[in-house]
Amino acid sequence: xxxxxxxxxxxxxxxxxxxFTIAGIxxxxxxxxxxxxxxxxxxxxxxxFQIVPLVLIAVGxxxxxxxxxxxxxxxxxxxxxxxxxxxxxxxxxVLEITAGVFGYIHRNEVDVMLEDKLNSTISxxxxxxxxxxxxxIAQHEGECCGINGPTDWQSVTKNDSLPHTCCPNTADxxxxxxxxxxxxxxxxxxKLKILFSKNAxxxxxxxxxxxxxxxxxxVFACSLRRAIRHEYETV
Numbered sequence: 001x002x003x004x005x006x007x008x009x010x011x012x013x014x015x016x017x018x019x020f021t022i023a024g025i026x027x028x029x030x031x032x033x034x035x036x037x038x039x040x041x042x043x044x045x046x047x048x049f050q051i052v053p054l055v056l057i058a059v060g061x062x063x064x065x066x067x068x069x070x071x072x073x074x075x076x077x078x079x080x081x082x083x084x085x086x087x088x089x090x091x092x093x094v095l096e097i098t099a100g101v102f103g104y105i106h107r108n109e110v111d112v113m114l115e116d117k118l119n120s121t122i123s124x125x126x127x128x129x130x131x132x133x134x135x136x137i138a139q140h141e142g143e144c145c146g147i148n149g150p151t152d153w154q155s156v157t158k159n160d161s162l163p164h165t166c167c168p169n170t171a172d173x174x175x176x177x178x179x180x181x182x183x184x185x186x187x188x189x190x191k192l193k194i195l196f197s198k199n200a201x202x203x204x205x206x207x208x209x210x211x212x213x214x215x216x217x218x219v220f221a222c223s224l225r226r227a228i229r230h231e232y233e234t235v
Contacts, residue, residue, distance in 0.1 A: 016216060017067045023210045024067065027096075028060025030206045037199055043134035044117040044192065046109075052102045052203055059095050066092065089218045096211040104204050110196045114189055118147045123156055125163065132163075139165040142191035145184040154178075 034053035038045055066088040124131045139145055145166035146152030153162050160178035167176035167183045176183060 020063060021067045023213055024060050024063030027056050027206055027210055031056030031060055034199060034203055040137050041134055043121050043131045046113055055095060059092055062092060086218055086222055089214050093211050093214045096207040110193055114192055118189055125156060136165045138188050138192060142188055143184050144186040144188035144191045147189050148187045149185060150178060150183060
C-alpha cells in the first residue's frame with residue numbers, strides 16, 4: 001500500500017513537471033528570440049555571443065523530454081526512470097548555470113565588443129551587403145546614426161550624405177544628408193549598448209531563475225525514489 005508521504009511527493013513531482021514544462025516553453029522562447037536578435041546583429045557580435053541562445057534552445061527542447069520522463073516515472077513508480085529524471089535535471093541545471101554565467105560575462109564585454117565591431121565595420125558599409133544590412137537594422141530600429149553620431153559617416157562617404165536609414169521614412173535614393181532636418185542624431189553605440197546589455201541580462205536571469213526551480217525537482221525526484229525503495233523493502 002502506498003504511504004501518504006509517498007503520495008504527497010508523487011503529486012508534488014507531477015506539479016513540478018507542469019511548472020517545468022511551462023519553464024521549458026519560457027526558456028525556449030527566450031532562446032529563439034535571442035538567437036534572432038543576435039542573427040540580426042551578426043556583424044556586431046563575437047561568435048561566442050550566438051552560442052548561448054542555441055544552448056537555451058537545446059535546453060528548452062530537452063526539458064519537454066525530461067518532464068515527460070518525470071511524469072511517467074512518477075506514475076509508474078519506476079526507480080530507474082526517476083533516477084534518469086534526476087540525472088537529466090542535474091545536467092540541465094549545469095547547462096543553465098553555464099548559460100547564466102556566459103550571459104553575465106557577455107554583459108560585461110558589450111562595451112569592448114561594440115566599440116571594436118562598429119569601428120571595424122563602418123568603412124565596409126558600401127562594400128559588404130551583410131555589414132550594410134546589419135547597420136541598416138541598427139540605425140532603423142535604434143533610431144540612431146553613426147557610431148557616436150552622424151558625422152562619423154563623413155569619413156566613409158567623404159561628403160555630407162548619410163545612409164537612408166539615418167533619415168526616417170526616406171527612400172534609398174541618396175536624399176538623406178546632414179542637411180535633412182529629420183535625420184537621426186543619436187549614437188548607435190549608446191543605443192546598442194543598452195539593447196545588448198538588456199538582452200544579456202534577460203538570458204542571465206532566465207537561466208539562473210529556472211535553474212533554481214530545478215533544485216526542487218531534484219529534491220522531489222530523489223525523495224520519491226527513496227520512498228519507492230522503502231515501499232518495496234517493507235513489502
